[in-house]
Amino acid sequence: MAREKAERSRVIPEVPEVVVMRLPLYLRTLVQLSQRGVEVVSSQQLGQQLQMTPAQIRKDLSYFGRFGRQGRGYSVKYLLEELRQILGLEREWDVGLVGVGRLGRAIISYAGMAPEGFHIVAAFDADPRQVGQTVGGITVQSMDHLQESIKATDTRIAIVAVPAAHAQEVIDRLVECDVRAILNYAPIPALVPPPVKLRNIDPVLALQSMTYYLRSL
Amino acid sequence: MAREKAERSRVIPEVPEVVVMRLPLYLRTLVQLSQRGVEVVSSQQLGQQLQMTPAQIRKDLSYFGRFGRQGRGYSVKYLLEELRQILGLEREWDVGLVGVGRLGRAIISYAGMAPEGFHIVAAFDADPRQVGQTVGGITVQSMDHLQESIKATDTRIAIVAVPAAHAQEVIDRLVECDVRAILNYAPIPALVPPPVKLRNIDPVLALQSMTYYLRSL
């Protein structure tokens, strides 16, 4: 009869996850503005760029502190630094990659990660023919070394690019060796225990949800 | 004084977009169950697989009709067909791809699209060295032919895999030639006019929102 309500009616009004997911968007826009030499920006202007209401931006930021100045707006440089701080991006992060098939290789070669401080430092594959090969400067290791290697390097972020059939098993193993954030490219609704964060990259799902609005065509 | 409230207080209680975005997830799970030979499934069981409440699944489905039987559950085969119908997936869709760099090529070679009925039938690139080349059976066309070709083939879905600096411009051109659904891989907060649907694939954003929870490490 006594339910586990305790967990839900938490005392700390935790920052909503939707808010956290919007912060990188703000950060990116600020970086752009900064590169264009803009020094001050209002929530109004930010909202225009991002197609959202100024109030939402202000409310989101207010979860973390007071970063603006009445009558002026936000200092681009200052807000940018604060957001980086909040998101834990003032440091570099090591990332492990599992699966070096076509997709995995594309991910390794993708030039957009490193500039943002995410460095793929280890790669693993179940296929013995892949093991020992060098891809983008990284030597592919056997799955037998997964736990050992991830733990030894204290890697907390992993990218999963293995076939759907093996993804959950791989994810379970990653969780076991204390990986706390997983970016999953496999088209499965993966399950992870609470402390672990998971985000899915799934282009087919995205397409399938858009065709709903195209039915009439 | 008179605001454009009219648009918001619409009479039709439109299906919430969150609901539409969950349907493909249900569909995929049903396909799996079907392949395993399961014939009937309850919202309870579906919820377990997908880590969501049975009530949510039932409520989501109720926006579109009544597909279950009390005391039994849902016929996997029937619900699957209905969802395909609702999502507009009982037909095949032609897809145009803009940008055949490393990412674009990886997208063309990705084997997961065609089985779901999405066929990349045309590819475009601004680089003259790419134009005329054949990638995965498709001849890369010049950007000069974009409008002409997309319109001629009546393509309504496009994938954008060009550098960030050109993405918005490309998206604008796609919108002009009546593309109604865009899957954007460029790391920019792109803007599209209301009738057009946009989904972003952005691994860096996903990573940046997870590191928030890793700050303590």
Added chain:
DNA sequence: GTTTGTGAAGTATTTCACAGCC
């Protein structure tokens, strides 16, 4: 017995609107 479909209740999230400050 089981499970759906759904109003009503409960949460969560967004937007409003304004005091306070520059």
Added chain:
DNA sequence: GGCTGTGAAATACTTCACAAAC
């Protein structure tokens, strides 16, 4: 005059809980 930060109000979404159906 312009803009932030924020309680309060409004809206959106989720979950409850139960009558109806099998």
